[in-house]
Amino acid sequence: MTTLNITLLAGGVGGAKAAEGLAKSHYADSTKIIGNIADDDEFHGLWVSPDIDTLIYSLGDQIDRQQGWGRKHETHQVLSELNALGQDTWMTLGDLDLATHIYRTNLKHQGVSASEITQRLAKRHGVTLPILLPTDDVVKTRVKTSKGWLSFQEFFVREHCQLDVIDIEYQGIESAKPTQAALDQIANSDVIIIAPSNPIVSIGAILAVPEIQQAIEHSGAYVIAVSPLIGGKTVKGPADKMLESAGKSIDSKGIYSCYYTFLNAMVIDEEDQQDTTWLKEQGLDVLVTPTLMKNPEEKTDLMSRVVEFALASQKQRAA
Ligand code: GDP
Ligand code: CA
DSSP states (O other): OOOOOEEEEOOSHHHHHHHHHHHTSTTGGGEEEEOOOTTOEEETTEEEOHHHHHHHHHHTTOBOTTTSSSBTTOOOHHHHHHHHTTOOOOSOOOHHHHHHHHHHHHHHHTTOOHHHHHHHHHHHTTOOSOEEOSBSSOOEEEEEETTEEEEHHIIIIISTTOSOOOEEEEETTTTOOBOHHHHHHHHTOSEEEEOSSOTTTHHHHHHTSTTHHHHHHHSOOEEEEEOSEETTEESSSSHHHHHHHTTOOSSHHHHHHHHTTTOOEEEEOGGGGGGHHHHHHTTOEEEEOOOOOOSHHHHHHHHHHHHHHHHHHHHHHHO
């Protein structure tokens, strides 16, 4: 019997919850993550990679659990001083967190790839699930609003996602080269899980890296997406506004339409049960279950059931 190979496509907070669930499940040794680098930005001359750091800090149990991002036991002395110096400090970067950004920037200047930097940071935090990047090139999500084009962090953090979204682009995506590690991982996957992450920015930016979506379509893996919506609403963040701007409905159908070219199954919350029939009519297997992950047990429980459902459904299809 060949060993099981699972890929998790993950954004930040929703992605990290799914990653933590898998890390504590029976499937930890079989799982690799592909993370999102398109929310990256520069602050105070430092390269910040919020979704990757959220994954590393969460899996390394260094995350501020209240916020869902940033380091626990954090202080903000450097930021206060930068503020006193008249710098923009709307992006909250704590002192411990800044060490990560200094380290990443320094290695980048030395020519070390983003994938390698990620591995070294993960090792520092005792993270055992491999975190792969879709590309080592720079891709930047830009959001068009009534205030013009903003960087993702300007929209998300500075403007608190308050502005209407007119359009979204991934700057640099055409010339981005996929990493061989991500392509190989996808090609060798038995199951690909799409975390309950923002389908337009977090997952959309991974899929938009040239060859990544095709690799998923051609992989032969069973692809299952956990919906980031509960009762037709986002748990947190602007996924609803972004679905709307992309002309998609804010429900399971809208999520399906982001992934329909490769999707085999969807996991939806009990509150969205009414979407089951429609999804099954599209040829999907559907798991209806509580999907809100508030604590370690709920994360492990949900993600274990997602894998078990995928493996059982895959077997049934093959029979
Ligand atoms: P970000 O990069 O930090 O914005 O995080 P992601 O893109 O990974 O995830 C954002 C999405 O996660 C939002 O649309 C939320 O609705 C969703 N989300 C967060 N927590 C949960 C949860 O416990 N269950 C489900 N189903 N979705 C969640
Ligand atoms: Ca993000």
